[in-house]
Amino acid sequence: MKTIKLTSLAVAPLVLAGVAVAGPIAGATAASATPSDCLVGRPDSNTGYAICLKGTGQVRAKITCEDGINGHRYINHGPWVNVNQRSYAACGAAQRVTVVLVDYELR
Incomplete structure (x- = not known):
């Protein structure tokens, strides 16, 4: 026992x-809680941004760029930022490359 x-x-x-x-x-x-109420924008033909207004965590801009001469597409990312901050990404040579899609990623 x-x-x-x-x-x-x-x-x-x-x-x-x-x-x-x-x-x-x-x-x-x-x-x-993941970020929510997220918005994207394109302030000019060469730059995109993402921002989330609610939740916690981080967001980053994800833009698809297209070379106007050879048609090549590639993706650029902005830095990871907290909620209520903007993450910006640019394509590169503004006279040659333009943003064709602005999106975002969460973590």
Whole structure:
């Protein structure tokens, strides 16, 4: 009988420690919210931006650029920024390359 009680008492701190560790992890996940109410814009033919107005996390602009001479398309990204900040990306040589699509990515 004593052996069973000692075994139970030896396991109890591990169980309690596991609950204590799992609690904050679950709380952090439940409290996280992705950015929302996101907008994109194109202030000129060579630049695009993205901004999210609500939530938490980060957003970055993702623009598709097209070379006006050879038709080649490529993607440029702006920096990751927090909610309520604008992430800008540009295509490069404004006289040759233009933005054909403005989008965004979240994290």
